[in-house]
Amino acid sequence: MIRPVAVIGAGPFGLSTAAHLRARGLPVRVFGDPMVSWRAHMPEGMLLKSTPAASSLDCPQPGHTLADYCAAAGIRGLAGDEDVIPVETFIGYGEWFQRQLVPELERVRVVSVEPAGRDAGRGFELKLDSGESFVARAVVVATGLSGLAHLPAELAAAAEGGPEAEGPVSHSSWHHDLTRFAGGELIVVGAGQSALETAALAAEAGARVRVVARGRGRVAFGAPPWEQPRLRPESPFGRAWSLWALSYCPHPYRFLPEPTRHFLVRRVLGPLGAWWLRERFEAAVQVTDVERVLGAAAGDGGPVLTVRTHGGRTERLTADHVVAATGYRVDVAAMDFLGPSLRTHLATSRGAPRLGAGYVSSVPGLYFTGLPAASSYGPVMRFVCGTEFASPRLAGHLAGAHG
Template structure:
């Protein structure tokens, strides 16, 4: 029996990789719920910050871009840099992509992956089935990687929860539950600002608490024309990081991690400004010192820019504090496998073709950002990652 490749995850990176591997002729089994993070962990009414051109999932053949889906579904064509993609449209596009190119998707959870001394990997499913895979691709996206700073965690003894005093932004699909309440959103990035705007539109009294100045990107027609274009805007650095991520892994580790955090960092989309300003209060602080829950309500202790200490009270706090890759959080990888992986600040060190230090074990999407740059945080990163990962896998395990 020919051993298949196992792809774990059915978001944009998992579906793109699986489609490429399938097209190469190598047997592949794909596991997950298609677009689940986008469907269940993004707020209703959300709009993509990425332009339509940066929102297509890479496919091994023509005919499967976002524009192709819109044409097939009878949706007004989204093509210009000024067009905005609703999250519902993007979810439907991903599900269509899956039906068209990855029809054999198995909606079952992988509970364990372990390395076999005889070669390959032993994969165990929640259904009780076990099988041997020649290689494994981890494409689990943001699952399990939400980050809650310790200062806020102190007010969430049992962890962040939508019904508790503190939650993470990924835990909210319907923000209308906060209508009439005092809500604090911690963060300054697109997630924080859009969550705040949507909650305010739903009737909440919202205050954004941020350590940096809240800002919004320039609209496309105001960006400098003498710089090269990229999916994220016009700048030499963005152009290089978008189209030539290969040399990124040769940079010093400290530089790589810094650039992942800072390039395309906290900034609201240009189209969000009018919905935010005048509707949401902003409090810029030096830092959050601590948090506690008094009678079930969160109280933040903050240090102001002037050096004073203040207390902020609300009915609920949403931490829009992003995600952090941590191999330790990927519990489906066996302890022995995780200890064999070469990591840097919790992220896998990847070589050519997105392979880890364990031959046959690949990572794509956000876990690959520390090795291949910020473009791996975005859907357009599939255009670079999926063909290269597949070519490496075919050469090594075909």
């Protein structure tokens, strides 16, 4: 019996990888709830920052782009760079892609992954929450943002137990329905698209919202497509030589010095609101620029956010709740489904797995794609369009290594 490849995760990178592996004739078992992060951890009413052209899941078969789905579903008006994609449309597209190309998806959770023998050369033993155990010859980790929400230390203490708790501070990914804040005072910490769109949606739902942005002048919005330079190459993220190189030539990225790679992942395509959000945001949300956030604590009437102003003063801001839109941080230690022996033997760089050619880790047969691959292959791995580079190369390497 030929042992299958196990793909853990059913978001864009997991589904795209599985489609490529199946097209090569490899036996594959795929585990997860399709598009769950988009369905459960993005705010209702959200619009994607990426353009329609940059929002398709890659696969070898023609006829499975976002445009193909929209045509099949009778959805019009998502053809040009000026069109924006409702999150509900993108979720529907991902679920349609899964039904078409990954029909054998198993909606169960992988509890643990361990080497099947003394080393990973004999494959990996997987245990499922259904009670089943089996051996896979290779494992692809494509778990997306799951478990990687980042709360800075100065805010984490007031979060009181994580997503299931009702503490005074929470992470933006813990909220799908922002109407819970209607009629109250809300502080959103952050300056990226997640912070600015969360703030705008909460304000439109009836909350009184203030964004606290760390660093002078940090709230900014991108230029609309018609104002971008015409003499530079196009990329999924805009017209610039650097963005073109990061989008279409990620392979040399892993040979850059480690500090440079991590710096670029943080800064390229960093905190910037979408051009179409500016008017809605500025009409409804107050902004306070601060030098830094010092901490948060529960007060008698709600949380108190302590900040240092650019003038050096310490101020305390009060609200009914604080939402930290502070992004995600890859940390292999947080992937508790990977057994202790695997995590011990994984080479990492600032918590992220070090990946070689074909997205393979330092443990033969163990692959990572999507956000955990960003420190090795660049910022494009944070976005759906990264499947175009990652998925065929990962599938090709795996097929060659196990052919």
